[in-house]
Amino acid sequence: MSKFKKKNKTEENIPTSALPDIIFMLLFFFMVTTVLREQELLVEQKLPQATQLQKLEKKSLISYLYVGKPKNTSLYGTEPIIQANDVPITTNDILLWVNQEKDNLSEAERDQITISLKADRDVKMGPIADIQFELREADARKVLYASVGKTK
Amino acid sequence: MARKKNRMSQEVNAGSMADIAFLLLIFFLVTTTIASDKGITNILPPKQDPNVPPPDIKKNERNIFKILINSNDQLLVEDDFRDNTEGLDQDIKEFVLNFGNPDQENVDLYNTLPPSLKGISSKDPESSDHPNEAVVSIKTNRGTSYELYLEVLDLVKKAYFEIYAERVGLTADEYRALSSRDAAEKELMQRGKENIPMAISIAEPDKTGGE
Known part of the structure; x- marks a missing residue:
């Protein structure tokens, strides 16, 4: 019984050490897919x-x-x-x-x-x-x- | 004391790494505009040679579905005045699939259609002979708004795509998403289009009135 209790206590918080890696992965995805607008629009654009x-x-x-x-x-x-x-x-x-x-x-x-x-x-x-x-x-x-x- | 401090700061504190990454991520999220190359496709007619007179096309009036739009954005559809575009796509479908006076080839075409499309066909002798003859003509004025023109063109395309999709048992959305890169999808596309050409004629706009 005591064994189980102990195990429960240690698993209480989620490991967040991999969080930066996940965020970086998202970041790289957006950096790669982004096409920065290379030209400035001189006209109004509301597409139909x-x-x-x-x-x-x-x-x-x-x-x-x-x-x-x-x-x-x-x-x-x-x-x-x-x-x-x-x-x-x-x-x-x-x-x-x-x-x-x-x-x-x-x-x-x-x-x-x-x-x-x-x-x-x-x-x-x-x-x-x-x-x-x-x-x-x-x-x-x-x-x-x-x-x-x-x-x- | 000093030595102890040195030992403690031996490791770089990586706890705020996620925050920095988040900041960058949010920056890219905000500045990103995912380029959308979506729209309505159209193929313009070839240019006219000034030395060659325009071909004299003899086409029966009944084979042309005429849509006129004036500079006040009012519609004249098959000589009937209309204020809005409601139901236009259905009218075009009925017109294209009329089969008023089909030849042998088009009788065969008619027989291959699914029952839902056969049901639309009214075999009215006053409307189009068969889909290969049917032409939808859109004529605008220079003062017509681009938005309405596109709306009408959109509805004409919708009518055709719905016919194509119905033939291969898809919805119009699924049919439009087919890509010609995939052999199987290309075959489906061809099967939908077969013998029913998307004949949309866009006339030069009138210069009178409006502007």
Whole structure:
């Protein structure tokens, strides 16, 4: 009887010596998976909601175009602007930009380039249609309308 | 006295290690934005050669499901005015699976469909002949909001995905999650799509009114 009692007493507290290791493991996981945003957004981004979302399988093929009202209205005005990489561009520059993005890809993947159109939900169809027209001209026909899942 | 102190501090105190790690962890948790590359896929039509006139497509009116959206975000669906998009996906499903005037090939297609999809088919001669002919056309105005356009496109996609998923006995969510990397999943995907092309035509927006 006394033996049992003694054993109970010694097992009273949980060993916490492995806690730092566990936390470090979590930390490394997040450090590895984190992609720090390498570019600053110049436009407002509230993505529209949709239900039929699809994931793209190859991330290296995606190039991003941001469309929305500029955050800095004193510099860029209030009309929606297009942002590619780090700078605002006009619709006329899209052709050049797509060709630059294509050059970054390997020869075989060039025609598979996908443009992820991250447009704000308040944008009108006018600018979107212009972008689509330019993308057709640039022969980058795969478009992804970036959106977030609908919460019901 | 001094010697004793030295001996005591021989080991580094590792008790606060967890706290430091926690601090770092919380920092990364807060700053992380898991990039979401999710959205609605679309393939634009090839560019037009200015020297070649646009092909004159003769298509029966009944084979086109027309959705017009004006600059006030009002809809005109098959010449009927609508205020919201409710039930649009169901209408499109009925339109695609109408089988009003199928040829032999499409009669065979009809026979392969599961009973739940056969039930939708109304064989209305005024609607689409068969899924291979059916086209859903979305025409917007330059003043239409992008949000509504995407909502309509979303519903059209939903209608098609539900048909595809029903054919292979999955839910639409499961069907969309199929990856073309896995051979078995790719086969399922192909089987769902077979002979029912997702024909969505997005017309150049009108320039009048709105803006």
